[in-house]
Amino acid sequence: MEFEVLHIDKSMGARRGLIRTEHGTAETPAFMTVGTQGTVKALSPRELKEAGAEIVLGNTYHLYLRPGPDIVAEAGGLAAFMSWDGLTLTDSGGFQIFSMTDLTKITQDGVTFRSHLDGSEHFLTPEKVVEIQAKIGADIIMVLDECTAYPLSYDKARKSAELTIGWAERSRKAFNDLGLGPGQAIFGIIQGSTYEALRKRCTDALIEIEFDGYAIGGLSVGEPKSAMFEMVSVSTELLPADRPRYLMGVGFPEDIVECVARGVDMFDCVMPTRNARNGSLFTSQGKVVVKNAMYAGDFSPIDPECDCYTCKNFSRAYLRHLFNAGELLAPNLATLHNVTYYQRLMREIRQAISEDRFSEWRHAFHSKFEGASQQD
Amino acid sequence: MEFEVLHIDKSMGARRGLIRTEHGTAETPAFMTVGTQGTVKALSPRELKEAGAEIVLGNTYHLYLRPGPDIVAEAGGLAAFMSWDGLTLTDSGGFQIFSMTDLTKITQDGVTFRSHLDGSEHFLTPEKVVEIQAKIGADIIMVLDECTAYPLSYDKARKSAELTIGWAERSRKAFNDLGLGPGQAIFGIIQGSTYEALRKRCTDALIEIEFDGYAIGGLSVGEPKSAMFEMVSVSTELLPADRPRYLMGVGFPEDIVECVARGVDMFDCVMPTRNARNGSLFTSQGKVVVKNAMYAGDFSPIDPECDCYTCKNFSRAYLRHLFNAGELLAPNLATLHNVTYYQRLMREIRQAISEDRFSEWRHAFHSKFEGASQQD
Numbered sequence: 001m002e003f004e005v006l007h008i009d010k011s012m013g014a015r016r017g018l019i020r021t022e023h024g025t026a027e028t029p030a031f032m033t034v035g036t037q038g039t040v041k042a043l044s045p046r047e048l049k050e051a052g053a054e055i056v057l058g059n060t061y062h063l064y065l066r067p068g069p070d071i072v073a074e075a076g077g078l079a080a081f082m083s084w085d086g087l088t089l090t091d092s093g094g095f096q097i098f099s100m101t102d103l104t105k106i107t108q109d110g111v112t113f114r115s116h117l118d119g120s121e122h123f124l125t126p127e128k129v130v131e132i133q134a135k136i137g138a139d140i141i142m143v144l145d146e147c148t149a150y151p152l153s154y155d156k157a158r159k160s161a162e163l164t165i166g167w168a169e170r171s172r173k174a175f176n177d178l179g180l181g182p183g184q185a186i187f188g189i190i191q192g193s194t195y196e197a198l199r200k201r202c203t204d205a206l207i208e209i210e211f212d213g214y215a216i217g218g219l220s221v222g223e224p225k226s227a228m229f230e231m232v233s234v235s236t237e238l239l240p241a242d243r244p245r246y247l248m249g250v251g252f253p254e255d256i257v258e259c260v261a262r263g264v265d266m267f268d269c270v271m272p273t274r275n276a277r278n279g280s281l282f283t284s285q286g287k288v289v290v291k292n293a294m295y296a297g298d299f300s301p302i303d304p305e306c307d308c309y310t311c312k313n314f315s316r317a318y319l320r321h322l323f324n325a326g327e328l329l330a331p332n333l334a335t336l337h338n339v340t341y342y343q344r345l346m347r348e349i350r351q352a353i354s355e356d357r358f359s360e361w362r363h364a365f366h367s368k369f370e371g372a373s374q375q376d
Numbered sequence: 377m378e379f380e381v382l383h384i385d386k387s388m389g390a391r392r393g394l395i396r397t398e399h400g401t402a403e404t405p406a407f408m409t410v411g412t413q414g415t416v417k418a419l420s421p422r423e424l425k426e427a428g429a430e431i432v433l434g435n436t437y438h439l440y441l442r443p444g445p446d447i448v449a450e451a452g453g454l455a456a457f458m459s460w461d462g463l464t465l466t467d468s469g470g471f472q473i474f475s476m477t478d479l480t481k482i483t484q485d486g487v488t489f490r491s492h493l494d495g496s497e498h499f500l501t502p503e504k505v506v507e508i509q510a511k512i513g514a515d516i517i518m519v520l521d522e523c524t525a526y527p528l529s530y531d532k533a534r535k536s537a538e539l540t541i542g543w544a545e546r547s548r549k550a551f552n553d554l555g556l557g558p559g560q561a562i563f564g565i566i567q568g569s570t571y572e573a574l575r576k577r578c579t580d581a582l583i584e585i586e587f588d589g590y591a592i593g594g595l596s597v598g599e600p601k602s603a604m605f606e607m608v609s610v611s612t613e614l615l616p617a618d619r620p621r622y623l624m625g626v627g628f629p630e631d632i633v634e635c636v637a638r639g640v641d642m643f644d645c646v647m648p649t650r651n652a653r654n655g656s657l658f659t660s661q662g663k664v665v666v667k668n669a670m671y672a673g674d675f676s677p678i679d680p681e682c683d684c685y686t687c688k689n690f691s692r693a694y695l696r697h698l699f700n701a702g703e704l705l706a707p708n709l710a711t712l713h714n715v716t717y718y719q720r721l722m723r724e725i726r727q728a729i730s731e732d733r734f735s736e737w738r739h740a741f742h743s744k745f746e747g748a749s750q751q752d
C-alpha cells in the first residue's frame with residue numbers, strides 16, 4: 001500500500017490524498033462502505049461502483065465464522081470472492097466480539113467467546129486475527145484491540161489501553177513473521193477512551209511500533225461530540241503526516257466533515273446502508289423517511305439534486321409503496337441512493353480541499369445541513 | 377395494440393410474432409415476468425431489461441389494494457410508476473381473489489371477498505375490474521373470470537364456464553363504454569376445466585364476443601400434463617390466427633416448449649422469480665439448488681453457458697454464502713439469472729421458429745433437459 005498526500009487545505013488540517021494498492025486506487029478523505037458478510041447489504045458490486053465507492057469494509061468476525069477464511073482464500077481473497085473491483089479493508093473483528101457475542105474470557109493472551117450463530121466457542125489471539133485476515137486477503141487489515149464502553153474509569157481505560165498496545169505489538173510482529181506485504185498493509189488502533197493522556201500514550205506507542213496507517217477507535221460510542229472531536233485532534237496532531245488516519249465507525253455526515261477538518265483521511269459507518277434499509281434517506285434537503293404517509297402521492301424524486309439511478313427513475317410515492325409492500329427492490333434503491341449521497345459528500349470535501357476552500361465549504365455545509373435538520 | 381405473425385414454423389403450429397403497443401414492442405413467443413406489486417421481486421427495471429424481458433405482468437388484485445389504482449394512474453400508469461420502459465399486462469385479479477382471499481360470495485353480479493391485508497370487504501364486478509385496470513393503465517388488460525379448482529364435475533365446470541362467458545361479454549362492453557383503446561387492449565379468458573366440449577364452447581363464445589387476444593386459463597392447476605396439452609390444442613385450433621394466444625400461469629420450461637408447439641404466443645409464471653428467491657436456479661445443466669453444502673467450495677459459475685451478470689461475476693460458493701447468510705444480494709443475483717434463463721429460452725425458441733427448425737430444436741431441448749433432470 002502506498003499513501004500520498006496530494007494537498008493540505010491552506011486554512012486547516014484537512015488533507016486530500018490517494019491510497020494505492022494492487023487492487024486499485026482510492027481517493028481520501030474516503031468513506032468506506034460496510035460490507036459485513038462480503039457484500040454491501042442490498043447492493044451489487046456494480047451498483048456500489050456506480051455510487052462512487054472505492055473501498056469496501058468486510059467484518060473479520062462474520063467472515064471468520066461464515067463462510068470461513070479458507071473459502072475466501074480459495075476464491076482468491078475477499079475482493080475476488082465478492083467480485084469487487086476495488087479496495088477492501090477488514091476490521092479485526094474485535095468490535096463484533098465485544099458487542100455481539102457471549103464473551104466468556106479476556107486475558108493478556110486473547111479472547112474467548114461464543115459465536116452468535118451457533119454458540120460454538122472460539123479463542124482468538126492478536127496473532128490468530130492477523131492470520132485470519134491474511135487469508136481473507138483484504139488490502140488493509142486491522143490489529144485486534146479491546147473495545148471499551150463509555151463511560152469508563154481512568155484506571156480501567158489505562159489498563160485497557162495498555163492491553164491494546166501490547167496486542168498491537170504482537171499483531172505487528174505476527175504480520176512481519178507471516179511475510180505479508182506489500183500486498184497487504186496493517187493499521188494499528190488507538191484507544192484510551194476520552195482521556196487525553198491515554199490517547200497520547202496510545203498514539204505514541206503505536207507510532208513507535210510503526211504501522212502503515214493509524215486508526216482512531218473507541219469513539220462515537222456515546223461520549224459528547226466535543227469529546228470525540230478533542231480525542232480525534234489529540235491523535236491527528238501526533239500522527240505522522242505520511243500515513244493515513246482512519247476514524248472508525250463515524251458516522252453522521254456532519255461528524256465526517258468535522259473530523260476531516262481535524263486531519264482524518266478515512267471513515268466507515270453502517271449508517272448509510274442501515275438507514276436505507278429502514279427507509280431513512282439522506283438528501284440535500286434533509287432526511288426523508290420515505291415510509292411516511294405524506295409521500296403516498298409525492299411523485300418527486302427522493303432528492304432532486306441527486307443523480308443516482310434511484311432519484312433519476314423513481315418517485316417517493318413508488319419508494320413508499322415498495323417499502324410498505326415489503327418489496328426487495330426497496331432496500332436496493334434506498335441503499336443505492338444513500339451510498340451515492342455519502343460518496344458525493346466525500347467528493348465535494350475532496351474538491352473543496354483541492355481548491356483551498358474547505359473552511360468555507362464546511363460552514364456552508366453546516367448551515368444547509370442544520371437548516372435541513374430543522375425542517376425535518 | 378397490434379399483433380403481427382411474422383412466421384409459422386413449416387412443420388408445426390409454432391408461431392413467431394410481434395406485439396406493438398405505445399410502450400414499445402415485444403417479440404412472441406414471449407415469457408412475461410411476474411411483477412405482482414408493481415415490481416419484479418428483487419430486480420430493478422434496468423436489470424429486468426438487461427435480462428431480456430419485454431413484458432411485465434402486474435397483479436390487479438394487489439395493486440387495487442395497495443397502493444390503489446388512483447396512485448398508479450396519477451403516476452402515469454403502471455409502466456411509469458415502476459419506471460419500466462416496456463410493455464405491461466395486468467391480470468384481472470380473479471386468480472388472487474379465488475386463491476388468496478376469504479371469498480364470501482360469488483353471484484352472477486360479481487364477487488365479494490375480504491382483503492388478505494386487512495380483512496376489509498370488497499365487491500368487484502367484471503365492469504369494476506375493467507375500470508380498475510383502465511386506471512392502472514397496462515397495455516393489455518384481462519377480463520374477470522371464475523377460476524375453478526381441479527378436478528371439477530362436468531356440471532359445475534359447465535356452469536362456471538357460462539358465468540365466465542357472461543362476465544367476458546360484460547367486460548368487453550365495459551371496455552367499449554369506457555372508450556379505451558387503442559392505448560389499451562383487452563383479452564378474454566377461456567375456461568372449461570379439462571372438458572373438451574366446454575373448452576370449445578368457451579373458445580367459440582369468446583371469439584364471437586371478439587377480443588384483442590385470447591387467454592387460456594384454468595390449466596396447470598393439478599391436471600395431468602396430457603390433459604393440459606390437449607385443452608391448449610382444443611383452443612389454439614379454433615382461435616383466429618391474427619390474435620395473440622396467452623397460456624396463463626405456465627410454467628416449466630419444458631411445458632412452454634410444448635405449448636409453443638401448439639401455437640401459444642404468450643406465457644407467464646412465478647417460477648423463475650420465486651424459485652430464484654429459494655435458491656433454485658435453472659441452468660443448461662439442470663437445476664442447481666445453490667444452498668446445498670456441495671457448492672460451498674465450488675468456484676464455478678451457476679451456469680457456464682450463461683452470460684448474465686451473475687454468471688459472469690459470481691461463483692456458486694459465493695451465491696451459497698449469500699443465501700446462507702440471508703443477504704439481500706442473494707435473491708437479486710439469483711432472480712437476474714433465472715429471468716435471463718427464461719428469456720434466453722424464448723429467444724432460442726423464436727430463432728428456431730424463424731429458421732423452420734423448431735421441431736428439431738424441441739427434440740434436442742427435451743433430450744438435454746431430461747438428461748439434466750436425471751442428473752439432478
